[in-house]
Amino acid sequence: MTKLTVPLHRAAHGRTGDKGNRSNISVIAWHPLLWPLLVEQITEAAVLQRFAGRRPSAVKRYLLPQLQAMNFVLDEVLDGGVNDALNLDSHGKALSFLLLDLPLLVPDELAQYLIGPATDVIPTTPSGDKT
Numbered sequence: 471m472t473k474l475t476v477p478l479h480r481a482a483h484g485r486t487g488d489k490g491n492r493s494n495i496s497v498i499a500w501h502p503l504l505w506p507l508l509v510e511q512i513t514e515a516a517v518l519q520r521f522a523g524r525r526p527s528a529v530k531r532y533l534l535p536q537l538q539a540m541n542f543v544l545d546e547v548l549d550g551g552v553n554d555a556l557n558l559d560s561h562g563k564a565l566s567f568l569l570l571d572l573p574l575l576v577p578d579e580l581a582q583y584l585i586g587p588a589t590d591v592i593p594t595t596p597s598g599d600k601t
Contacts, residue, residue, distance in 0.1 A: 472578050475592040479570040480584040482508060486566040491548045495566050499538040501583035504576075508540065509533065511574055517542050520572055521565075542569070 478497070481504045485496040497512055499505045518529045527546035534540060547565070573592050576584065 473575045474578065474581060475573050475575055476584060476590060477570065477592065478512065478572045478574045480586045480590060481574055481576065482512075482570070484566040484570050488548055491546050493544045493547050493565050494541055495544070495569050496539055496541045497569065500585050502538050503580060504583050505535070505538040507574060507576060507580070508538075512540065512572065514542070516572065517544070517569065520569060521547060524565075 481501075482497045482499050484498070487494050497508060499508055512531075514529045514531045517531070518526065521529070521544060524544075524547045526544040528544075530543045532541045532543070544565075581588075
């Protein structure tokens with residue numbers, strides 16, 4: 471079975487919110503058959519690694535299988551909170567876009583359920599590593 475690597479936004483969309491120095495990002499599958507891939511690959515550890523540069527103190531994932539969705543709560547990730555941060559838009563949608571660019575491995579037989587152009591793949595080396 472061959473797999474292609476695509477950005478997460480081809481398999482899911484997101485919603486965001488924030489309160490204080492905490493952000494929550496929901497990831498919702500575009501199609502129910504893509505849901506198991508999200509559960510398997512979009513883990514607390516993967517999200518923590520993705521946001522390592524923002525130094526979250528904790529990442530918690532909540533699964534919502536009937537909606538084919540998950541919600542991540544990231545603590546201490548907003549540079550002190552929306553009103554305290556010196557950065558422009560260090561919250562909300564800016565963080566969801568960072569997460570939705572995460573690489574996702576998709577078996578060829580599920581590629582038909584992805585959205586967006588078929589050319590939107592992440593190049594890999596022959597060993598399977600991202601280039």
